[in-house]
Amino acid sequence: MPLFTDAARQFRQMDRFSCGNTGFHRLDARIKIGAFIVFQICVLSWPPQEITGLLPFFLFPVCVIRMAGLPLGYLLKRTLWLLPVAVMIGIFNPLVDRAPAGEWFGIPVTRGMISFISIILRCMLTILAAFTLLASTGFAPLCRGLRQLGVPRILITLLAFLYRYAFILVDEFQNTLLAFRSRRGSSGAVPLSIWGAMTGQLLLRAFGRAERIYQAVQCRGGEDPEFSSVPGVITARGVMGGLLFCLFAILFRCVNVTMLAGQFTRNLIS
Template sequence: MNKIDNAIKTIHHMDYQANYNTYFKKIHPFVKLLTTIIYIILLTSINKYHLVTTLAMSIYLILISIIGDVSIKNAIKNLKAVLLLLGILGIANPILETNVITYIGIIPVTIGMISMFTLLLKGIFAILASYFLILTTSIEEICFALKMTHMPNILITVVMLIYRYMIVFLKEVQRIWVAYQMRAPKQKGVQYKAWGSLIGSLMLRSIDRAQTVYESMELRGFHPDTFFIPKEKVDKKSWTYCFFILILLIILRFIPIFEIIGNICI
């Protein structure tokens, strides 16, 4: 129950944060989407043994967290389940690639460990970049930006409604769960015999509610053909931001800045 409650609160908080007025909010959503996509493409293009280059890409995330007023700590806290999954996915690498390349004290560092950490970091950074985009841009703005990429209206509508549907679905789960627990206080979890009917009624109820929400949107003028037409053009400030971010990303990706800094220091 608390977990569902927390999930609902987190989504609401993300929604609220996305509409919070910061300097970053004034950047056009298309530019934010574009820079995020380019960041992820450049990040995923890094060789799996280039740990240092991957680490350098974190500078972009730190910059976004500062100008977007987003806490990296909270982001990692909210994404811990996904991050854990990423850790599990890369766990086979140290077993498969056992060549030792160096030692930290007496601990051998294998090439498999490097590739595991690189893959893990790449996954974490890509998810954090998307998460930061959602935290700093409302779902409607992301939809406007998607429209500017000429994505079909039907797909953009699906993206928006899935996001809205998540809250409706979680609220229905919460209601059904409370109703169940009130009548089965001694049980831990849901009895397997009740799973079928609970899932059935959950689906029917959440579809029904999602339909009402959509009707409410329609009655207030929502139509995919007109709704997703971007209301503002990309302004000079946003293009300037885009230019500097692209320069930064190219530097981080293709110039070994950590090595250069290291050599200068030595």
């Protein structure tokens, strides 16, 4: 449970980054979502054994992070936290696919090793881009943008409730844990013998608070204005920026920039 509370705290911290006042923050969420989808398609459409073609795509999230004034180290650290998931996905590739693919400084390299590294790079690019989108836009504007793009209302409502009530559960857990430790007079671990009663009390407190929030939403007309489909403002500059981003992503997908730069450097030296 402490891992869950820490993850929720980090998620909320990234959502606070969306309160910035840079030009990228002011961009309409629909433009960002469209550019994000194009970026993901370009990254995931590379062949399974591709590595060099994926490397230039790290320029996109890094440039966006710099333009939005976001902490690069913070986002990279959160991305590396999820790296074990990518390792678990492709850890058996070197064992399954042992076909030789070449040598690297005299060390034989198999196709399974290359595909394993490719999976890690794809996961890092996908997660870093998603964190950058969330930190530069915010959860509520993302929900509004998805609603305006035609995503079914029921899915937006589920996302909104999951976002809201997950934090309610975490807050109530922290309050319950603080009350227990205050009465006990120590900050040690909670004994297993009282976890059952504590969990039941936690759920009752969370349900009660969620019910009060739901009644407040109903008193305001049955729709949370934070996630309502408010018409956004799409500017010509924003559209041009989004199109330029998509064009560069497609160009990097059609042309292996790393190989091209290597050939150019080799010809320049020779």
